[in-house]
Amino acid sequence: MDFLNAIVALLNFVIIPASAYGAQLALGALGVTLIYGILRFSNFAHGDTMAFGTAITILVTWGLQSLGVSISPLPTALLALPFGIAATAALVLGTDRAVYRFYRKKKSDPIILVMASVGVMFIMNGITRFVIGVRDIQFDDGVRFVINAREFRTATGLAEGLALRSTQVITLVTAVLVVWALFWFLGRTRTGKSMRAFSDNEDLALLSGINPERVVAVTWIIAAALATIAGTLFGLDKSFKAFNYFQLLLPIFAAAIVGGLGNPLGAIAGGFVISFSEVAVTFDFRKVVAYLVPGDWTPDGPIQLLSTEYKFAVSFAILIIVLLFRPTGIFRGKSS
Amino acid sequence: MSFLEAANMTGGYGAADILHSCTLRVEKGQIAVIVGPNGAGKSTAMKAVFGMLKLRGGHVMLEGEDITQLSPQARVAKGMAFVPQTSNVFPSMSVEENLEMGAFLRREGVAETMEQVYALFPILRDKRLQAAGELSGGQRQQVAVGRALMTEPKLLMLDEPTAGVSPIVMDELFDRIIEVARTGISILMVEQNARQALSIADMGYVLVQGSNRYTDTGEALLADPDVRRTFLGG
Numbered sequence: 001m002d003f004l005n006a007i008v009a010l011l012n013f014v015i016i017p018a019s020a021y022g023a024q025l026a027l028g029a030l031g032v033t034l035i036y037g038i039l040r041f042s043n044f045a046h047g048d049t050m051a052f053g054t055a056i057t058i059l060v061t062w063g064l065q066s067l068g069v070s071i072s073p074l075p076t077a078l079l080a081l082p083f084g085i086a087a088t089a090a091l092v093l094g095t096d097r098a099v100y101r102f103y104r105k106k107k108s109d110p111i112i113l114v115m116a117s118v119g120v121m122f123i124m125n126g127i128t129r130f131v132i133g134v135r136d137i138q139f140d141d142g143v144r145f146v147i148n149a150r151e152f153r154t155a156t157g158l159a160e161g162l163a164l165r166s167t168q169v170i171t172l173v174t175a176v177l178v179v180w181a182l183f184w185f186l187g188r189t190r191t192g193k194s195m196r197a198f199s200d201n202e203d204l205a206l207l208s209g210i211n212p213e214r215v216v217a218v219t220w221i222i223a224a225a226l227a228t229i230a231g232t233l234f235g236l237d238k239s240f241k242a243f244n245y246f247q248l249l250l251p252i253f254a255a256a257i258v259g260g261l262g263n264p265l266g267a268i269a270g271g272f273v274i275s276f277s278e279v280a281v282t283f284d285f286r287k288v289v290a291y292l293v294p295g296d297w298t299p300d301g302p303i304q305l306l307s308t309e310y311k312f313a314v315s316f317a318i319l320i321i322v323l324l325f326r327p328t329g330i331f332r333g334k335s336s
Numbered sequence: 337m338s339f340l341e342a343a344n345m346t347g348g349y350g351a352a353d354i355l356h357s358c359t360l361r362v363e364k365g366q367i368a369v370i371v372g373p374n375g376a377g378k379s380t381a382m383k384a385v386f387g388m389l390k391l392r393g394g395h396v397m398l399e400g401e402d403i404t405q406l407s408p409q410a411r412v413a414k415g416m417a418f419v420p421q422t423s424n425v426f427p428s429m430s431v432e433e434n435l436e437m438g439a440f441l442r443r444e445g446v447a448e449t450m451e452q453v454y455a456l457f458p459i460l461r462d463k464r465l466q467a468a469g470e471l472s473g474g475q476r477q478q479v480a481v482g483r484a485l486m487t488e489p490k491l492l493m494l495d496e497p498t499a500g501v502s503p504i505v506m507d508e509l510f511d512r513i514i515e516v517a518r519t520g521i522s523i524l525m526v527e528q529n530a531r532q533a534l535s536i537a538d539m540g541y542v543l544v545q546g547s548n549r550y551t552d553t554g555e556a557l558l559a560d561p562d563v564r565r566t567f568l569g570g
Contacts, residue, residue: 190440193429197437200426207420208483209412209441 006291008160012149013287018279019272020168020237023175026271027230028248029255030182030264031223037199037262038219039100041113046227046252048124051245052091053228054235055132057084058139065141073166075142077232084232089224091127095120096220104216121246128242137240142166160291167237178229179268182222186264191218199262247312251278254315258322260329269330274315282308337400339364339522340491342385346393353392354380356547360524361539362491367513367523369537369554371530371567377546378526379421379495385524386418386493387411398491413441417489421496421526424480427469431460434468434479438486446486453482456512474505478512485516492516494525498532510536531568534558542567 028050035043043049060080064070071079099120103113146169149161186192191214198205198215206212231245238244255274259266285303306313322329338361348354354377362368370378383389385396387408395404398414406414426434435453439446454461457478463471468479477497484492497513498506506529514536517523527533534540537554542563550563557563 193433193436194440196429197426197433197440200428201423203420204424204426204483205437206409207412207418208437208487209409210437 002159002291005158005160006288008158008162009288009291012160012162014276014279014283016164016168018276020171020233021279022272022275023171024230024234024237024271025248025251025255025275026268027175027178027226027233028252029259029267029271030179031226031230032252032256033259033262033264033267034219034226035223036256037264038195039104039113039216041110041117042253042261043223044114044117044249045095045121045124046223047245047247047249048121048128048242049088049092049224049227050231050234050248051128051240051242052124052131053084053088053224054231054240054245055128055242056087057081057228057232058132058137058235058240060084061139061141070141072141073143074170075140075167075236077139077141077236078170081229081232084228085225088228089221091124092220092224093217095124096216125242125246128245132240132242134242137235139240140167140236142170165237167233171233171237174229174233178226182226182264185222191215195219250312251275251315254319258318258329260331263329263331266329266331273330274318277318278311278314281305281314282311337397338362339399340385340524341397342381342394343397344394345381345384345391345396347384347389347391348380349389354546355384355389355391356545357394358384358543358547359394359551360385360541362522362524363538364522365517365520366538367517367525367536367554368539368541369530369533370524370526370541370543371533372541372543372549373567375545376543378543380546381543382418382493382495382524382526386416412487412489415488415490416493417484417487417491418493419480419484419495419497421499425468425476425483428467430465431468431471431479431482432464434483435460435486438483439488442486442488445488449486449488453485456485456515457482474501474509477501477505477509481509481512481516485521489521491522491524494523496526496528498527498529506532531558534568 028046032043032046057077057080060083061077064076064080069079070076099116100113103116143166145163146166147162147164149163152162186196194210195215195218198210198212251274255270256267258273259270283304286299289303290298340362342360344357344359345355346353346357358381360368360381370381372378380389384391387406391404395402398416403411403414426437435450439449459475460478460482463475468476471479481497498509510532513523525533534554534557540552540554540557541548542550542557550557550560
């Protein structure tokens with residue numbers, strides 16, 4: 001019986017990684033849910049918007065590095081982030097002008113916009129690969145650890161090490177700041193309130209003199225910022241590979257739908273529900289159990305519900321359960 | 337010339353016309369009520385006045401200015417406010433935010449107008465931080481009218497403001513509408529509760545199949561035996 005070691009192992013392998021991943025998913029899902037709430041379609045290109053934003057951020061990071069600019073101990077990518085956001089905002093605004101606005105003016109069904117976004121997804125996909133390539137890119141140049149596993153062990157005398165990577169801390173801190181800023185914007189500013197009004201009741205918003213094109217433009221800019229930040233944090237935490245961002249689309253949509261599409265609070269909750277489920281279901285609890293039960297009770301094989309290759313099945317399963325039993329999501333979104 | 341003059345309006349949503357040379361007039365600070373059987377084109381006439389319907393004939397003049405070609409949004413800027421029959425509030429936003437959105441185009445004097453709305457509908461002040469979607473039907477109608485008043489309209493158009501509210505709330509709403517008219521705002525209203533509506537109306541329009549059947553003061557229409565027999569149930 002070694003309670004402390006069990007907790008440390010759980011923190012190290014489940015709680016900390018899942019929190020960082022959850023924050024990344026939450027930021028991604030916020031973008032999806034905002035677009036859904038205001039433009040009224042599911043934007044399948046969001047994963048590739050994240051990839052594009054991250055790619056530009058990486059390019060600017062490299063540029064800054066070659067100029068000798070550094071904000072050590074923080075990664076240079078944070079400094080490059082505003083450039084990535086600006087480029088991504090320009091790209092999505094251009095896309096809106098070239099693609100989505102046409103269907104909006106025609107008052108097309110949402111499903112047509114969804115299909116258009118699939119086309120946009122493939123194009124963005126290609127642009128990202130043209131710009132930066134398909135390989136795996138590590139671009140985190142900051143200090144790696146806030147808490148080092150070996151130092152933790154020597155300092156506490158525990159058998160189990162605890163590692164807290166700086167990217168995980170940066171992810172959580174950034175996510176908290178971004179979410180705070182977003183809610184402040186939506187709840188306190190004139191433009192933010194007009195976006196909520198537009199999402200609530202489009203016709204009445206028009207009757208109140210709210211300019212729909214302005215609301216749409218601001219929404220795209222915010223979605224681009226959220227996508228770039230989420231993508232860059234994910235890339236710093238793990239690595240950048242265009243294909244991985246495309247695959248993020250599933251957990252992100254699952255998060256947005258679990259929380260209730262169109263509901264920002266739901267997107268955040270959904271992000272953490274998905275990340276904790278994914279990590280917990282694919283984690284081998286043998287080590288944790290070994291600390292808690294008498295020695296010979298520990299099973300020989302892994303105590304793992306699914307192997308890590310099946311992590312996408314977790315998002316899918318949650319998505320299906322929610323759609324079957326509570327289609328509007330935990331926080332009652334707009335989908336019904 | 338009347339404050340609002342919508343003359344000889346002809347048009348509909350598709351190929352077939354719903355309105356046939358329909359004429360509506362509202363004087364400054366007066367209440368005009370449109371009544372008539374189901375499908376008479378009452379709401380359609382209102383929408384035509386507000387520019388939500390393309391007219392094939394006729395014109396709409398506000399304060400002597402021809403606004404026939406203006407979009408609904410442009411008409412809001414000209415001083416018209418419209419309260420739709422349903423989904424007329426922002427459900428997830430607080431009462432206060434609903435009112436703020438009504439004043440979206442205004443930069444000054446918003447607080448004073450909001451005070452006036454709260455004075456007119458005191459219950460809204462108590463509920464100002466509550467989401468409009470959580471309010472009762474009658475309170476929601478008050479929010480809807482309040483939101484419209486926040487645009488500082490000269491003409492307030494109400495599409496069945498008392499639909500689905502209890503008789504007590506209905507009387508209360510009618511009282512408030514009279515108060516609004518006393519401040520100099522003209523009111524054009526479609527109503528199912530014809531008898532009560534005509535009793536507060538300066539002018540009444542009985543529409544049948546998209547055209548004017550009877551037009552007179554509210555009092556005269558209530559006294560008219562033909563109108564009573566055919567539309568007011570005796």
